[in-house]
Amino acid sequence: MRKKMRTRMILSLAGAALFCVPATWAQQQTDWSKVQIKATKVSGNVYMLEGQGGNIAASVGEDGIVIVDDQFAPLADKIQAALKDLKITDKPVRFVINTHYHGDHTGGNVPFNNAGSTLIAQDNVRKRLETGGTAGNGGSIKMENKPAEKAALPIITFEHDVTVHLNGEDIRALHFPSGHTDGDSIIFFPKNNVVHMGDDFVRYGFPFIDVASGGSVQGMIEAMEKATAQLPADVKVIPGHGAISNLDDVRAFTKMLKETSAVVQKAINDHKTLEQMKKEKILEPWAKWKGDFVNDDAFVETLYNSLTGHKGEFVKHN
Numbered sequence: 248m249r250k251k252m253r254t255r256m257i258l259s260l261a262g263a264a265l266f267c268v269p270a271t272w273a274q275q276q277t278d279w280s281k282v283q284i285k286a287t288k289v290s291g292n293v294y295m296l297e298g299q300g301g302n303i304a305a306s307v308g309e310d311g312i313v314i315v316d317d318q319f320a321p322l323a324d325k326i327q328a329a330l331k332d333l334k335i336t337d338k339p340v341r342f343v344i345n346t347h348y349h350g351d352h353t354g355g356n357v358p359f360n361n362a363g364s365t366l367i368a369q370d371n372v373r374k375r376l377e378t379g380g381t382a383g384n385g386g387s388i389k390m391e392n393k394p395a396e397k398a399a400l401p402i403i404t405f406e407h408d409v410t411v412h413l414n415g416e417d418i419r420a421l422h423f424p425s426g427h428t429d430g431d432s433i434i435f436f437p438k439n440n441v442v443h444m445g446d447d448f449v450r451y452g453f454p455f456i457d458v459a460s461g462g463s464v465q466g467m468i469e470a471m472e473k474a475t476a477q478l479p480a481d482v483k484v485i486p487g488h489g490a491i492s493n494l495d496d497v498r499a500f501t502k503m504l505k506e507t508s509a510v511v512q513k514a515i516n517d518h519k520t521l522e523q524m525k526k527e528k529i530l531e532p533w534a535k536w537k538g539d540f541v542n543d544d545a546f547v548e549t550l551y552n553s554l555t556g557h558k559g560e561f562v563k564h565n
């Protein structure tokens with residue numbers, strides 16, 4: 248039941264962030280007044296904030312606050328209030344780091360920017376926010392994004408990595424190319440031993456891979472393997488969506504990605520069509536990963552499009 252609610256939430260946040268969404272998504276109206284922000288201490292002075300949308304990580308200390316991702320604009324005041332309620336500092340949110348461009352992670356950029364925060368993200372996050380376009384798995388999952396207003400665009404961008412030195416910590420944002428999107432970063436808090444994985448690692452089942460925005464399953468696997476090899480064994484993991492996790496959870500997720508990719512690759516090599524793969528239910532052994540947002544058919548499409556380089560049509564807005 249809880250899982251169902253969780254996936255419903257993901258559906259409604261996708262609907263709220265974007266326009267021209269499928270009818271079933273558009274019907275999901277969010278009552279922002281009912282959303283509550285819950286702050287959980289992860290380790291030391293790093294907190295996780297949950298409301299609606301992607302998880303937020305926050306470093307809260309004597310120099311001020313750094314947050315990773317900012318959910319949706321209507322929640323910005325509640326997020327600010329939740330950070331104040333920790334009663335650790337009266338200093339403002341000085342920096343917002345976006346893990347990627349999707350609206351459920353960057354929706355609060357405008358109000359945080361207006362309140363004086365500096366927005367930081369990988370180069371492609373700014374580009375995709377600026378131009379807008381189609382997000383999707385190259386198949387049944389498809390969402391249109393309008394170009395974002397200027398105030399939503401990161402002021403500081405980087406190609407490979409950037410370090411924010413605040414609260415006695417060297418907070419590192421590391422770019423991994425072509426995973427969930429082409430602008431993903433993983434943010435590591437080395438002193439407190441916490442990492443925010445963005446949507447390269449999620450807990451809602453089969454992941455949404457935005458093949459239309461330069462994402463790929465191969466890149467997601469590579470990012471997760473590199474990250475698990477480099478991070479301390481006992482690092483606390485904040486997923487893009489879902490509960491605080493550890494590296495074993497990340498390994499199980501990566502294993503599923505590799506196994507399902509191999510099965511779809513074999514079917515491609517055997518000259519099976521996408522329709523045949525769906526009909527034959529080739530992902531049935533991984534049925535427990537099926538979700539309402541990304542079901543087995545949608546994930547077969549994702550893998551097929553990712554492995555064959557089919558990105559679906561790209562729509563540009565002016």
Ligand SMILES: [Zn+2]
Pocket residue numbers: 347349427446
């Ligand atoms: Zn995302």
